[in-house]
Amino acid sequence: MSDFVLLFPGQGSQSKGMLDAFDGIDVVTRTLEEASDALGYDMAALIRDDAEDKLGQTEFTQPALLTASTALMRLWREKGGAEPTQVAGHSLGEYSALVAAGVIDFSDAVQLVAFRGQVMTQAVPAGIGSMAAILGLADDVLEELCVNASDDSDKVWAANYNCPGQLVVAGHAAAVDRLMVSAKEAGAKRALPLAVSAPSHTPLMQPAADAMALRLQDITFSAPNCPVWGNASATTEQDVEKIREALVAQLISPVRWTETIQKLAATGVSRGVEMGPGKVLSGLVKRIERGMIVGVSVTPDQLESSINLMAGE
Structure with missing residues (x-):
């Protein structure tokens, strides 16, 4: 065996x-x-x-x-x-x-x-955080988008590297929303909000x-x-x-x-x-x-x- x-x-x-x-x-x-x-x-x-x-x-x-x-x-x-x-x-x-x-x-x-x-x-209080699945982008592209979608008060990070072309992001809800928009503009096939409020696997x-x-x-x-x-x-x-x-x-x-x-x-x-x-x-x-x-x-x-x-x- x-x-x-x-x-x-x-x-x-x-x-x-x-x-x-x-x-x-x-x-x-x-x-x-x-x-x-x-x-x-x-x-x-x-x-x-x-x-x-x-x-x-x-x-x-x-x-x-x-x-x-x-x-x-x-x-x-x-x-x-x-x-x-x-x-x-x-x-x-x-x-x-x-x-x-x-x-x-x-x-x-x-x-x-x-x-x-x-x-x-x-x-994290309800409504403050969120998560989203991003399909169709390379890891390094999405990581850069996370940096660009973050500011001093709201941040988003890559949370789950599930497989090539499928990552989950998490963070403050406002930053996640910005990230989903920029991901679609960058060519993502889909950007889907997940039905969870806890921004898991982030700071x-x-x-x-x-x-x-x-x-x-x-x-x-x-x-x-x-x-x-x-x-x-x-x-x-x-x-x-x-x-x-x-x-x-x-x-x-x-x-x-x-x-x-x-x-x-x-x-x-x-x-x-x-x-x-x-x-x-x-x-x-x-x-x-x-x-x-x-x-x-x-x-x-x-x-x-x-x-x-x-x-x-």
Whole structure:
């Protein structure tokens, strides 16, 4: 069996009923119960029904996605799926990757990301910040446009380097609005405002980063059992204290996903599995490294196929 990577999705991959295809599977049920015990509310009901429209709220989205990814990871192992040689997660998904690598216990992690969602929401008052997806411009062109759209009071930064020609920007709402106009004038195919108010992965998240730095000191970290790729650095780290620091840096630094996948391919990784709801990451990988094959885990059949794919069958 050759090297392969498990990829864990971030915010935006959630959907009501995202674990319905796995209903009644014991390990999935137990994972939902463990999350409920840690958080004090019914995680299964949130994911299945979302009766109060909370799944789109950051403080609920983040633990729900972590729970879904962890449940699928546990099912993967229960079915005899091979252990990954490397793991990586997009934004919030970095926490799922750390759970998979044995760095953080799931119960601790699900409480951590609930807290992360709360402090991110609180860091910038509603209406002050925004995010937008820009399609069809080169990274360096968009970076220059961000500089030009910023002034002393309002700033915008590149926040997610998702794949060539697809970047997300974030910052003060006025600067993001200016950036979208200038991006279209510069030839962008599309400039789309995103339905989020927290300008993630920018310096505006410094209050959240400070709060997370304190909270992370209360959590036991163990050495990873395989390399975990960090969003902020696009590198792997074995030292647990540096992993803590990376989770703080992640909040105020762009997600370097394109570079991460390119580096994975350069190490010889040619296969992977998106371990979580949806197919966002598998789609991005196709645009970054065409030669990398990525399976998905949206249904039990797809999970089984991915298990066989990683086993070389």
